[in-house]
Amino acid sequence: MNIDNLCKNYGKLKALDHICIENIKGVHGLVGENGAGKTTLMRIIATVLDKDDGQIIHGDLSWNDTAKVRRIIGYLPQKFGMYHKLTVREVLEHMAILKEVNRDIRSETDKVISLVNLEDKAEAKVGSLSGGMVRRLGIAQAILGDPEILIVDEPTSGLDPEERMRFRLLLRDIGADRTVLFSTHIIDDAEDICDRVTVLHKGHVMMTGTCDEIIKNAKGKVWEIAAPDPQVGDKLKNIITTDRKKSGKGYIVRALSEDQPCSDAKSVEPSLEEGYLYLIHREEIYA
Amino acid sequence: MRKKTVGKHIFTDVQLELKLLYRSISFWVLAVIWFVLLTLFIISVPSAWRTGNAFTTSGWVTQAMITGGIFLGIIRSSTERKEYCEEIYYTVYNAALFRYVSKIIVIFIMGIFILISGSITVFLSFFLHDVVGAYYLPSMAYIALYWVIPFAISGIMGLFLGVAATTKAVYPLAFMLSIALGPLVPKLAEPLMLGGGGILSQYYNMFNIGQMDPSSMISESYGYCLNTELWIVRLCILSGAVILFVNRAVVEKRKKILKISLILISLILIASGYIGANCIFKIQYNKCQDAELIAYYRENPEPEFSEVNDDNVYEIEGYDIILDDGLSFEISADIEVNIWNASKPMVFTLFHGFVINECNIDGHECEYETQGDALIIHNKGSYTGDHVLHLTYKGCPPLNLYKASDKWVLPGIFAWIPVEYVGKALEAETMATALFNYPAGKKDTLFKLKYLGKNDVFCSLNRINKNYWEGISSGITICSGWFDEKDEDGISVIYPILYPENVGQAVNLMQNLNSSVPIIYKEMLGETVDVSAKKIFVFPSILQNNLGEGIYILNDHVILCIYMDNGGYLIEEADGVPLLVTILKTDGWDDSDYYFKQIFEYMYLDNLISRGVSKSKQGLSFESIIDYIGNDKKSLAEAAVRAYQFQKSLDTEEQVAFFKRFLNLLNKGISSKESVAALESIIG
Numbered sequence: 001m002n003i004d005n006l007c008k009n010y011g012k013l014k015a016l017d018h019i020c021i022e023n024i025k026g027v028h029g030l031v032g033e034n035g036a037g038k039t040t041l042m043r044i045i046a047t048v049l050d051k052d053d054g055q056i057i058h059g060d061l062s063w064n065d066t067a068k069v070r071r072i073i074g075y076l077p078q079k080f081g082m083y084h085k086l087t088v089r090e091v092l093e094h095m096a097i098l099k100e101v102n103r104d105i106r107s108e109t110d111k112v113i114s115l116v117n118l119e120d121k122a123e124a125k126v127g128s129l130s131g132g133m134v135r136r137l138g139i140a141q142a143i144l145g146d147p148e149i150l151i152v153d154e155p156t157s158g159l160d161p162e163e164r165m166r167f168r169l170l171l172r173d174i175g176a177d178r179t180v181l182f183s184t185h186i187i188d189d190a191e192d193i194c195d196r197v198t199v200l201h202k203g204h205v206m207m208t209g210t211c212d213e214i215i216k217n218a219k220g221k222v223w224e225i226a227a228p229d230p231q232v233g234d235k236l237k238n239i240i241t242t243d244r245k246k247s248g249k250g251y252i253v254r255a256l257s258e259d260q261p262c263s264d265a266k267s268v269e270p271s272l273e274e275g276y277l278y279l280i281h282r283e284e285i286y287a
Numbered sequence: 288m289r290k291k292t293v294g295k296h297i298f299t300d301v302q303l304e305l306k307l308l309y310r311s312i313s314f315w316v317l318a319v320i321w322f323v324l325l326t327l328f329i330i331s332v333p334s335a336w337r338t339g340n341a342f343t344t345s346g347w348v349t350q351a352m353i354t355g356g357i358f359l360g361i362i363r364s365s366t367e368r369k370e371y372c373e374e375i376y377y378t379v380y381n382a383a384l385f386r387y388v389s390k391i392i393v394i395f396i397m398g399i400f401i402l403i404s405g406s407i408t409v410f411l412s413f414f415l416h417d418v419v420g421a422y423y424l425p426s427m428a429y430i431a432l433y434w435v436i437p438f439a440i441s442g443i444m445g446l447f448l449g450v451a452a453t454t455k456a457v458y459p460l461a462f463m464l465s466i467a468l469g470p471l472v473p474k475l476a477e478p479l480m481l482g483g484g485g486i487l488s489q490y491y492n493m494f495n496i497g498q499m500d501p502s503s504m505i506s507e508s509y510g511y512c513l514n515t516e517l518w519i520v521r522l523c524i525l526s527g528a529v530i531l532f533v534n535r536a537v538v539e540k541r542k543k544i545l546k547i548s549l550i551l552i553s554l555i556l557i558a559s560g561y562i563g564a565n566c567i568f569k570i571q572y573n574k575c576q577d578a579e580l581i582a583y584y585r586e587n588p589e590p591e592f593s594e595v596n597d598d599n600v601y602e603i604e605g606y607d608i609i610l611d612d613g614l615s616f617e618i619s620a621d622i623e624v625n626i627w628n629a630s631k632p633m634v635f636t637l638f639h640g641f642v643i644n645e646c647n648i649d650g651h652e653c654e655y656e657t658q659g660d661a662l663i664i665h666n667k668g669s670y671t672g673d674h675v676l677h678l679t680y681k682g683c684p685p686l687n688l689y690k691a692s693d694k695w696v697l698p699g700i701f702a703w704i705p706v707e708y709v710g711k712a713l714e715a716e717t718m719a720t721a722l723f724n725y726p727a728g729k730k731d732t733l734f735k736l737k738y739l740g741k742n743d744v745f746c747s748l749n750r751i752n753k754n755y756w757e758g759i760s761s762g763i764t765i766c767s768g769w770f771d772e773k774d775e776d777g778i779s780v781i782y783p784i785l786y787p788e789n790v791g792q793a794v795n796l797m798q799n800l801n802s803s804v805p806i807i808y809k810e811m812l813g814e815t816v817d818v819s820a821k822k823i824f825v826f827p828s829i830l831q832n833n834l835g836e837g838i839y840i841l842n843d844h845v846i847l848c849i850y851m852d853n854g855g856y857l858i859e860e861a862d863g864v865p866l867l868v869t870i871l872k873t874d875g876w877d878d879s880d881y882y883f884k885q886i887f888e889y890m891y892l893d894n895l896i897s898r899g900v901s902k903s904k905q906g907l908s909f910e911s912i913i914d915y916i917g918n919d920k921k922s923l924a925e926a927a928v929r930a931y932q933f934q935k936s937l938d939t940e941e942q943v944a945f946f947k948r949f950l951n952l953l954n955k956g957i958s959s960k961e962s963v964a965a966l967e968s969i970i971g
Contacts, residue, residue, distance in 0.1 A: 046378045070380040081371030085310040086303075095375075097299045098382040100292060141375065152380075 001149065001179060006054035008040050015040045017203040019054070027175035029194030029278055030183040036200040038183040039078055042153040044180060046075040051106060058149065070229050071100075074142035078153040080135065084127030088118055088137055091126060097278045099145040112140040116170060132163030136170070143174060152157050156189050180249070187273040197272075199279045206279040218256065218278035219272035225253045225265045240273050240281045256281065296381070300389035301396075304363070308393060313362045317355050324348050325405060329412045338418050339505030339785070342429045343512075345432040346470035347500025352401070353439040353497065354465040356394070360445020361461055363390050364532075368453065387446075387536035391529055394442035398435045405430045421769070421784040429511045436521045437496040441465060450535055470497030496521055506690065507827045510769035514691035516562045516614070518875050524561035527552050583639075584713055587659050591678040600628045603732055604673070609679040611739040612767070613692050615683045616641075620704055622676040629669040633676075634922060635662040635705035638712040641682035648674050660712040662705055678705060685713065690768070693742045696826060698846055699762025700839045706762075731759045731842050747783045747822050747844040761842040764824055782825045793823045793847060803901045804870070805841065810943045811871055811950055820845040840870070867891060871950060878956030882916045883965065886927045887953050890934070891946050898939065926966040934969045945969060 001024040008016040016037045021028075030038045043049040045056060047066050056063035063069055082091045092109040101108050105182040113122050116136040121129060129137065135155055142150055152171065156164045172194050174180060184190055190197050191211050199206040199214065207214060222242070239261045243254035254268065255261060256278050270278070308314045328348055332341045367373040367386065376383040406427045413422060444464065448457050466472075472495040498512075505511060534548035544552075607621040618641070624633065639660050646664065648656045654665040664676065684703055689695045697703045701713040738744055739755040746765040748758035771784045775794050781787040801818050808816040822844035839846040867888050893909040895901035909931065917924035934945045948969050957965045 038636055043374070046374070048374050048377045067380055069394070070378060073378060075378040077371070077374045079371045080375070083366065083370050083372065085307060090303075094299060095379070097384065098296060098376075098379050100380075105745050177525065 001056065001058040001181075003041075003045075004055040004057070006041070006044065006056065007052045008037075008044060008049065009052055014203050016044075019200075019203075019205050021198050021205060021208050024181060024196075025179050026195035027171065027180040027182055027193050029197040030181065030191035030200060031185065031187060031190050032183075032200035033185060033198055033280065035202070037203040038185075038200055039153055041200070042151055042181065042183050043077075045149075046073060046151045048077075051257055059200070072148040074144070074150045074233075076135070076138040076142045076150075076152045076155055078157075078283075080138035082134070082137060082141075083124045085125060087123050087125055088113065088129070088140075089122045091137065092140055095141045096144050101145045108144065112144055115143070115173075116140040117166070130163075132159050132166070135159065135163075135167065139167075139170060139174070146178075150174060150178055152182045153226035154182060154183055154185065156184060156186055164189070171218075187276055191272040199276055199278040206282075211275075213272050214275040214279070215272050218275040220267060221256050221258060221278055222268050222270040222274050223255050223257055223261055223265040224268045225249055225262060227253060227257060227264075240277060242271075242277055297388055297392070300385045300393050304386075304389045304393045304439075305396070308363070308365065310329070311362070313359065313536045317359055320351065320355060321401065321404075324351055325408050329408055332409070332412050332418075333416050337414075337505055337507075337785075338413070338422055339426075339511060342433070343498065343503055343505050344501060345433070346498045349433050349437055349497035349501075350465070350469040350471060352434050353469045354440040355460065356438040356441035357445035357448070357461045357465045358389075358458075359397075360394065360442040360447075361457060362445075363393070364446040364449030368450070372760045378831060384533070384536045387533060388618040390446050391443060391532065394439055394446070397442070398439045401438060402427070402431055402435045405434060419785055421787075425511050425513065425769075428513050432513055432518060432521065433498060436525060440496050440521065440528055440855065441468060443532055443707075444468075447528065447532045447535060450532075450841035468494060468496050470495060470499075470501040472497075496524060506687070507768075507785055508768050508770065509694040510694065510764075510785070511691040512691070514820075515693065516691070520559045520563050523555045523562075525557075527555045530555070544962060580713070584711060600631045601633045601707075602628045605733040605735070606704060607735045608704060608741060608763070609737045610765070612695065612742065613740070615681055616695075616697075616703075617679070617681050617702070619679045619898050620677070622678070622705065623671050623673065624676050626666065626671050629666050631672045632666060632759065633664040634659050634708040635664070636679070636682065636702045636707070636709050636712055637662045637705040638682075638702050640685055641703070643678060643680045645677065645679040647677050648675070660702060660710075661708060692740075694768040696766040696768065697764065698824070698826070698839070699747060699760070699764040699841050699844070700837075700846060704763070721752060731761055733757070733759050734763050736763060736765070738765070740767075743770055745770055745824075747824070747841070750758075758843060764841070764844055766824065766826075777821070778823060780823045780825065783827060786825075786827075789825050793825050796847065797823060797845065799902050800838065800840075800845075803895065806900050807867070807870055807895070809876075811947060816840070818845075823847060831864070871954075878958075880918060880957055880959040880962045882923055882959075883957050883962040884953060885912055885916065886930075886966070887925075887946075887949050890927070890931055891949070893931075894934065894942055894946065920962075922963050923966070926963045930966050930970055 001059050003019055003021040003024070006016055007014070007021040019037075019041060030041060032038050040049065045063075047063070047069055051063070058069075058072070061068055061072070086094075090111060094103055096105045096108055110122075113119055113263060116139050118133060118136055118140065121133060126134065126137065139152070139155070142152070155171070156167050159167060168189060171180060171182060175182075175193070175195075182190070182193060194211065196208065196210050197214055198208040207217065223239075226247065230244055230251045230253070239255040239257040241253060241255050245252045253264075254274070256274060257265075260267070307431050327347060330343065330881065331345075331718050332338060364387075367376060373383075376386050409426055410423060411429070412418075413426070430750060441464075445461060448461055448464075452460070466798045470819075503512075530548050530551050534545055537545060539550075602625045604624055604625055605623040609619040611617040626633070636658060637657075639657060643655060643657065643662070646653055648664075648666075649666060649865045650668055651668060654667055658666075683689045683697070684697060684701065688701065702709075734748055734757065736746060736748055736756045738746075738756075744754075744765055744767045746756045747760065747763055748756035750756050767783065769784045771787075772779055772781050773787070773790045774780075775790050778791045778797065780790045782793065797818070797820065805816055808814045818840060820840070820843060824844060824846045826846060826848050837846075837848045839848070889909040889912045892901065896903060913924050913927055913931075916927065930949075934942050937945060952965050952969065
């Protein structure tokens with residue numbers, strides 16, 4: 001899938017400004033702070049929103065042909081719910097019919113229920129499920145009918161660590177044989193799941209690449225400073241503090257800086273999060 | 288997508304929607320409310336003055352349907368948004384559309400449930416209370432038009448509101464909308480109407496999807512107000528609501544309206560507006576129109592023509608009439624006239640509500656003018672001898688003669704066809720005393736009538752084939768509505784279907800009239816009359832709507848406009864005041880003092896009863912009328928008592944002479960000031 005010069009405005013606000021992402025395949029992450037445009041982009045790809053300009057292409061298929069696109073996508077929105085009064089199976093059987101699942105509907109729903117590990121809740125009402133289970137139900141309905149492209153908008157936010165872990169594994173499994181477009185503001189999730197990542201910032205694409213490529217961007221820009229004062233980063237110019245740990249009587253502070261911020265700062269290997277932060281704060285660091 | 292798949296999708300969606308519905312509290316709350324309403328309604332049926340009134344006054348049920356429908360719609364359509372699954376449906380091909388369509392179908396299913404449960408309960412109640420069979424199907428139609436369709440319209444409007452509005456402000460808005468659409472509207476609009484804002488209130492009423500007048504009673508002649516036009520207007524509104532809601536499904540979250548939806552909605556608005564303007568205005572605002580009519584007759588005295596008094600201008604020898612009904616009547620009349628005097632115009636009486644489109648003699652256009660109900664044809668061609676006067680005209684009869692395109696009465700006592708000039712078509716001093724001027728030609732004429740409409744009509748003439756009649760008479764009566772025809776003792780009675788017992792009662796009444804009417808004619812008018820009519824028309828509800836009580840005897844038929852009691856019983860001994868008024872009334876009668884007329888009517892009736900001529904048991908006694916007059920005009924009441932005692936002292940022959948003198952005075956027009964002296968003069 002390729003996204004070319006995609007634009008979306010909300011009045012005067014440019015939510016997406018000429019977004020270009022090429023060769024989206026496997027599990028592709030969209031990372032960015034709140035308001036970066038991730039959800040807008042996901043909703044456009046999911047055909048919920050209209051684009052103002054630009055193209056989205058998947059093979060020969062253009063996103064201008066909404067009807068065909070809808071036959072090849074599965075979508076889990078950021079805020080997902082289902083009728084509280086229906087059971088998990090009722091919801092999925094209904095969705096299977098709507099998605100024109102040609103195979104035996106009962107076995108198809110059983111398959112996805114098993115995949116998301118909701119077998120013991122198949123006859124339970126949606127209203128009785130936990131938040132994580134509802135997200136898993138969301139994934140189950142999204143993958144019904146084996147869509148070529150799965151769009152998952154911040155599925156792990158708000159989940160407890162165990163559910164998050166379970167979700168990561170699930171998405172990794174699902175992404176093995178289809179394109180999964182996955183947005184998150186939790187960098188660990190992206191690092192754990194995604195083959196490639198696009199960093200969005202204020203409606204612009206900062207970079208698209210593998211996790212290593214993003215990390216590579218910040219190589220030589222991450223510094224570790226040992227100081228008795230935890231606020232040391234704030235006192236130095238043109239640096240962005242990325243981490244701060246207590247060490248003995250003092251602190252170890254990690255920071256992003258174009259140059260060595262102080263004489264006792266030593267260069268260290270960047271993490272994906274620091275690579276991401278470097279991309280979105282590059283201008284501040286240069287200033 | 289294949290049709291089979293579409294069908295399966297919609298079926299699955301409807302199943303899901305029904306499942307969600309019966310698992311929701313709101314459904315059960317509404318179901319309980321519905322059964323409570325139905326129970327209360329059923330309780331009201333036997334206590335209603337007439338069975339149908341329970342329906343015509345069921346505006347409260349309709350209002351509940353509208354309010355319930357709109358709230359149910361909002362709840363059903365906002366479910367996806369509240370449960371955060373709306374976006375999912377937008378990303379599955381056609382899923383949102385199917386969801387929307389299923390919601391519409393479920394509203395219709397609920398409507399059908401209301402229709403079936405309501406009808407079964409009502410039928411059961413009718414059966415237990417021995418209600419006449421004619422009520423059953425129309426009552427079901429009433430439930431459909433006044434309960435179910437308003438529920439469906441408001442339900443779909445609610446569906447639209449539920450998806451279009453995302454704040455809680457939608458609920459007060461919906462409540463206000465339900466009131467605006469409901470039958471309370473006319474009540475709210477009444478001050479506007481009374482204040483002369485009739486036109487405004489008529490427009491306001493076009494949005495009312497319930498009863499136009501929730502306090503009106505059922506009409507025995509016309510039944511429920513179930514006009515085809517009302518069905519069309521409401522189905523148009525329903526279609527508009529469906530299109531608006533489906534448009535929302537098609538455009539999804541985009542706030543725009545598709546061109547096709549816009550075109551369809553515009554067409555629907557134009558169509559319903561046109562029909563509404565022609566139907567609702569005309570039908571539901573009789574009050575307003577009636578008031579204008581009464582004012583018209585009070586403000587426009589009869590024109591004075593020197594020609595009118597000249598009986599030697601022309602004579603009508605026959606009529607060939609083509610009648611077409613609809614939102615108004617279109618009438619073509621070929622009148623065979625024998626013109627004696629070419630120097631004077633021919634003057635006819637034709638109700639001024641009819642507008643002349645064509646006027647020619649033997650195909651040659653001729654000049655004409657109208658002055659009120661007078662139609663003046665100028666004989667510029669100086670025609671004499673036998674000619675055919677061709678007229679086409681269009682319009683609606685007044686008062687309660689027209690209720691809908693399939694509910695109307697054109698009586699022979701009303702100038703709906705041009706008759707030799709007899710004065711105004713109506714005498715309308717007040718709303719309560721609006722009376723026909725009984726203008727039917729006094730002499731017999733050959734009538735031919737062809738009806739082009741689609742209704743089952745009843746005509747006083749002899750039926751030649753389905754829609755063609757001929758006969759010699761002094762006037763034609765034709766009607767369409769809740770009537771039926773039945774023969775009894777060789778007499779054909781056209782009666783309100785709600786009161787089949789009227790057939791026997793009307794025949795008995797005619798037997799009583801047979802003994803009294805010839806005597807009254809002979810004594811007072813010096814004429815002989817044949818009352819052995821072959822057809823009787825029973826029009827009770829026309830009477831109820833201010834057309835005045837009367838027994839109108841035409842050559843070949845009789846029109847009974849007399850009071851019925853609460854049970855629809857036609858009083859068989861009703862040959863009283865109404866009969867006297869309709870027989871003895873002449874031009875001066877209407878100009879005479881109201882009390883003076885009453886003294887004559889009740890004193891002569893008292894005399895007829897005492898002589899065994901009349902069996903009248905209807906109305907007040909002479910004594911009670913005198914008491915009533917005495918409260919206002921003591922001197923007149925005292926003079927009346929003296930006159931009464933005087934005539935009592937006379938023998939029969941002298942009594943007749945006394946009443947003839949009295950009648951002659953009355954027909955000259957005795958004013959209020961002259962009344963006491965006039966009575967004294969009769970005593971001599």
